[in-house]
Amino acid sequence: xxxxxxxxxxxxxxxxxxxxxxxxxxxxxxxxxxxxxxxxxxxxxxxxxxxxxxxxxxxxxxxxxxxxxxxxxxxxxxxxxxxxxxxxxxxxxxxxxxxxxxxxxxxxxxxxxxxxxxxxxxxxxxxxxxxxxxxxxxxxxxxxxxxxxxxxxxxxxxxxxxxxxxxxxxxxxxxxxxxxxxxxxxxxxxxxxxxxxxxxxxxxxxxxxxxxxxxxxxxxxxxxxxxxxxxxxxxxxxxxxxxxxxxxxxxxxxxxxxxxxxxxxxxxxxxxxxxxxxxxxxxxxxxxxxxxxxxxxxxxxxxxxxxxxxxxxxxxxxxxxxxxxxxxxxxxxxxxxxxxxxxxxxxxxxxxxxxxxxxxxxxxxxxxxxxxxxxxxxxxxxxxxxxxxxxxxxxxxxxxxxxxxxxxxxxxxxxxxxxxxxxxxxxxxxxxxxxxxxxxxxxxxxxxxxxxxxxxxxxxxxxxxxxxxxxxxxxxxxxxxxxxxxxxxxxxxxxxxxxxxxxxxxxxxxxxxxxxxxxxxxxxxxxxxxxxxxxxxxxxxxxxxxxxxxxxxxxxxxxxxxxxxxxxxxxxxxxxxxxxxxxxxxxxxxxxxxxxxxxxxxxxxxxxxxxxxxxxxxxxxxxxxxxxxxxxxxxxxxxxxxxxxxxxxxxxxxxxxxxxxxxxxxxxxxxxxx
Numbered sequence: 295x296x297x298x299x300x301x302x303x304x305x306x307x308x309x310x311x312x313x314x315x316x317x318x319x320x321x322x323x324x325x326x327x328x329x330x331x332x333x334x335x336x337x338x339x340x341x342x343x344x345x346x347x348x349x350x351x352x353x354x355x356x357x358x359x360x361x362x363x364x365x366x367x368x369x370x371x372x373x374x375x376x377x378x379x380x381x382x383x384x385x386x387x388x389x390x391x392x393x394x395x396x397x398x399x400x401x402x403x404x405x406x407x408x409x410x411x412x413x414x415x416x417x418x419x420x421x422x423x424x425x426x427x428x429x430x431x432x433x434x435x436x437x438x439x440x441x442x443x444x445x446x447x448x449x450x451x452x453x454x455x456x457x458x459x460x461x462x463x464x465x466x467x468x469x470x471x472x473x474x475x476x477x478x479x480x481x482x483x484x485x486x487x488x489x490x491x492x493x494x495x496x497x498x499x500x501x502x503x504x505x506x507x508x509x510x511x512x513x514x515x516x517x518x519x520x521x522x523x524x525x526x527x528x529x530x531x532x533x534x535x536x537x538x539x540x541x542x543x544x545x546x547x548x549x550x551x552x553x554x555x556x557x558x559x560x561x562x563x564x565x566x567x568x569x570x571x572x573x574x575x576x577x578x579x580x581x582x583x584x585x586x587x588x589x590x591x592x593x594x595x596x597x598x599x600x601x602x603x604x605x606x607x608x609x610x611x612x613x614x615x616x617x618x619x620x621x622x623x624x625x626x627x628x629x630x631x632x633x634x635x636x637x638x639x640x641x642x643x644x645x646x647x648x649x650x651x652x653x654x655x656x657x658x659x660x661x662x663x664x665x666x667x668x669x670x671x672x673x674x675x676x677x678x679x680x681x682x683x684x685x686x687x688x689x690x691x692x693x694x695x696x697x698x699x700x701x702x703x704x705x706x707x708x709x710x711x712x713x714x715x716x717x718x719x720x721x722x723x724x725x726x727x728x729x730x731x732x733x734x735x736x737x738x739x740x741x742x743x744x745x746x747x748x749x750x751x752x753x754x755x756x757x758x759x760x761x762x763x764x765x766x767x768x769x770x771x772x773x774x775x776x777x778x779x780x781x782x783x784x785x786x787x788x789x790x791x792x793x794x795x796x797x798x799x800x801x802x803x804x805x806x807x808x809x810x811x812x813x814x815x816x817x818x819x820x821x822x823x824x825x826x827x828x829x830x831x832x833x834x835x836x837x838x839x840x841x842x843x844x845x846x847x848x849x850x851x852x853x854x855x856x857x858x859x860x861x862x863x864x865x866x867x868x869x870x871x872x873x874x875x876x877x878x879x880x881x882x883x884x885x886x887x888x889x890x891x892x893x894x895x896x897x898x899x900x901x902x903x904x905x906x907x908x909x910x911x912x913x914x915x916x917x918x919x920x921x922x923x924x925x926x927x928x929x930x931x932x933x934x935x936x937x938x939x940x941x942x943x944x945x946x947x948x949x950x951x952x953x954x955x956x957x958x959x960x961x962x963x964x965x966x967x968x
Contacts, residue, residue, distance in 0.1 A: 301417055302343055305329045306336035306362070307351040307378065312401065316349060319406060320413070333357035340366060345373065347416055350395075352379045352386045360389055367394045372423055374416035378403075391577070405749055407742045419573055426565070429467070430547070434527070437549050437561050468564040471551070474522055476501045476515060479559055488566065491537050506533040506541035514546070522550050522557050531567065542568045608951035612639040613862045616954045639951070660698045660804075662829055665757055666690045666735055668704045676708070680716040680731065689734040694757050695826035703800045708733075710797050711761035711820050718765030718818060734760040738823060740807075751807045755826040762819040768812040776810055797822070844958040845871045848895035848965055852876045853883045853911060854927075855903045859950075863898070866954045867961070880906030884914060894922060896965060901928035923964050927952065 303325045307313040310331065317327040328343065330336035333354045340348065348366060352359030363375055374396040379387050387398040396416045403409050468488050470481035481496045505511035510532040521528035527549040534544040548562040615636040622629050669690060677686055715731045738758040740751050768776065777798040801808040801822055812818035850872050854860035857878070864874045875892060877883035880903060886892060897915050901908040912924045929950040948960050 300324070300326045301347070302326045302328070302345040303347045303349060303413065304336065304339055304343070304345040305349045306331075306333070306354070307349070308332060308353075308355050309351070312351075312378075319410075323410065333359075333362045336362065337365060341369065344370065346420065347413060348373060348375045349413075350375050350377055351401075352377055352390060360386060360393060363390055363393050363395060372420060372427070374420050376409075376412060376416065396577075404753065405742065405745045408746050408749065411746075415573070419570075422569070430563075433467070433469075433563050434547070434549075437563075440551075440561065469562070470496075470564065471559045471561050472501055472518075472548075473559060474519070474557055476518070488536075488564075504532075504534055506535040518548060518560055521548055522560065525550050525552065525557070534564075534566075542566060543571050608639050609859050609862065612636055612951050613866065613954055615639060617866065620954070660700050662696050662698055662827060663701060663704075664694070665697055665699075665704060665759060665824070666692075666694065668701055669708060669733060669735070669759075672705055672708060676712055680712060684716060684719070684729045684731060686712075687730060687732045689732065691734075691736050694735050694737045695755055696829075697757050697824050698827040698829060699804060699824065703804070707759070707797050707800055707822060708761070710794065714794060714820075715761055715763035715765065715818070718763050718767075720765075728764060730764045732760070732762040734758075734762070736760075740823065748807060748809065751823065752805060752825065756806070756823040757826055759822040759824065760819055762817065764817045767814045767816050767818055768810075769814045773810055773812055777808075794820075844955075844962050846962060846965060847871055847873070849873045849893065850875070850896045850898060850961070851883060851886070851892070851894045851915075853878075853880060853897070853899040853903070853908070855879055855900060859900075863957060866957060870958050870961075872961075879903055880908075880911035880914070883911060887915075887918065894919065896923045896925065896961065898925045898927060898961070901926050925960060925964060 301324070303320050305313050305316050305320070305327055306329070307316070308331050313329045313331065317329050320327045328339050328345070330339055333356050336348075336350070336354075339345070350359055350363060350366075352363075354362065359377065359379075363377070366373060366375060371394070375390075375394070377387055377390040377395040377398040378401055379390075379398065380401045387395075387400075390398060396419075397412045399405075399409055399412075468482055468484045470485070471479040473479055478496050478499050478501060481491075481493050483493045485491045485493050485496060501514075502511050505514065514530055514532055517528050517530045527547060529545065529547045531543060531545050533541045535541050543566075544564050545567045546562055546564050548560045550557045551559040551561050615632050618632040619629065619636065622632070669688070673686070673688065677684075680686070712731060712733075719729045719731070736758045738756045740748075740753055740756055742753070745751050745753060777794050797820070798808055801824070805825055807823040809821050809823075810818065811821070850867055852860060852864050852867070852874055853876070854863065855878055860876055860878065864876045867874045875886060875894070877886055880899075883899075887894070894915075897912065899908040899911050903911075908926050908928070912926070915922060915924065923946065925946045925948060927948045927950055946960070946964050948957065952960075
């Protein structure tokens with residue numbers, strides 16, 4: 295007996311560390327794992343060794359991963375391929391699934407157990423497919439041979455029938471013959487193990503007894519009759535009804551049996567395809583999860599862009615309203631109008647902050663804190679907010695770890711969840727149940743088992759914040775959309791649809807996880823899992839505030855691509871006495887310095903600009919003037935800045951929209967502390 299073949303898994307990835315880690319991991323589970331660092335070498339190994347499975351990076355230096363996947367599927371359609379991609383290549387993973395990839399993983403792979411399970415499922419599925427294909431082909435050959443032998447003499451027919459019966463009785467698939475009208479003529483003994491039926495008792499029964507659904511019976515008989523008319527094999531699937539137990543999906547392949555130029559029967563094989571259907575459903579679920587993640591990411595990008603442009607407009611609107619109020623006395627007939635404009639603009643600022651929070655593009659100031667202290671500090675306000683007829687139960691665990699978070703963001707999460715719970719309870723108030731909102735904190739460790747069910751989670755110690763209500767609950771459709779911005783089930787004018795999307799954005803921005811558990815008529819629980827930290831608070835440095843005014847005489851270069859924002863800010867700074875030069879982009883700013891031999895005390899630049907962003911301009915200015923101060927401004931900070939600590943390591947930043955007073959105070963603060 296030959297030894298069992300060692301499964302071969304080909305790993306193609308141009309990152310040596312990733313490739314080595316994956317091959318080492320797979321070798322530890324008994325696989326032979328050749329590796330390749332590019333598409334050319336990978337295809338050579340693939341064609342030479344015919345591996346059982348391929349792990350393929352979709353971003354390769356010498357060819358697109360999708361192109362390589364297409365060639366592999368063309369060469370060996372049954373070989374499963376597991377695709378690898380980082381977040382920037384999320385769109386490619388969808389196309390990879392459509393091209394036939396078994397599964398996909400986002401690098402770096404945090405769930406190695408899930409990766410291994412997917413590999414094993416793919417290998418098992420491929421093995422079963424090969425066995426099924428071989429068996430199916432062999433069966434078709436036997437059926438064809440049997441059909442030919444039926445045309446021979448009676449003696450030869452009896453001998454071949456005996457050989458054929460011996461063969462099919464040993465198969466797990468059910469072999470049976472039916473008349474053109476659907477009457478069962480013969481059935482293999484496998485029907486007993488297959489569905490609990492007695493083979494002897496099946497003869498003379500109509501095939502309709504096997505069908506759990508009438509419409510599938512009608513469609514199946516149409517396919518059989520079409521096969522008889524064309525004298526060709528036919529295949530179809532239906533839900534099979536066993537003698538006892540639940541129905542399960544089967545696949546039937548039938549071919550007409552001809553004798554004396556007449557169809558006398560239809561020879562069929564029937565196979566249980568429950569596992570195959572489950573695998574297909576799993577792939578569809580993965581595709582749906584990926585589409586949902588891409589949709590949320592796209593909406594977040596859109597909302598961040600809208601908030602950025604809106605903040606530029608609010609800078610001008612609020613700024614000029616503020617300047618107008620500074621020029622007028624309180625009794626002036628235009629004073630209240632300008633005050634109303636400024637108040638409306640400030641409310642609009644709050645709306646853009648919510649959009650930025652959802653899009654995970656909000657600049658925040660984290661600190662080390664105990665989440666219980668934040669909750670207890672808000673408790674009195676929360677009780678006033680929801681009303682005296684509500685009961686708030688606080689179950690705060692005393693042994694939870696510290697977290698690193700912006701206190702304002704934690705308060706925003708709690709307020710949004712509490713308000714949402716209050717409104718859900720009011721909707722269900724006609725049931726006469728007790729109005730209870732429960733706030734709970736716990737220490738929670740995210741392990742591999744939890745990650746297997748929640749792949750977006752990160753391993754390690756977390757603080758779990760839960761807000762539960764006794765309200766109306768949600769159905770599955772509402773639950774699937776609950777974090778989408780502007781989606782609300784409330785009456786018109788009673789909800790913006792931004793509360794829960796803001797919670798989602800804040801939690802994701804801080805590398806946490808948020809989930810919802812709800813059932814129609816039985817309330818809802820939102821759970822936020824926030825990563826813990828071992829950092830400790832450092833005592834803030836003591837700074838002396840200089841005794842001076844907001845006026846100044848220094849030279850400032852202001853760079854901003856929005857004309858209205860630039861004109862407003864430069865005009866305001868000149869009113870405070872500064873010598874201000876302005877430029878609409880980084881290139882113009884550098885030309886202004888070089889041509890005019892300009893020496894500046896402070897650079898104020900927008901972060902997000904075409905051609906050259908603010909950080910790049912700042913680096914070039916620092917090379918020319920090492921001692922110059924730089925103040926960055928933006929309606930939001932881009933992803934590559936938010937994912938680093940550049941804005942939190944002594945770099946000056948002012949968020950748009952800023953007021954005249956805020957800008958002047960920030961400028962004076964920077965220059966006086968030089």
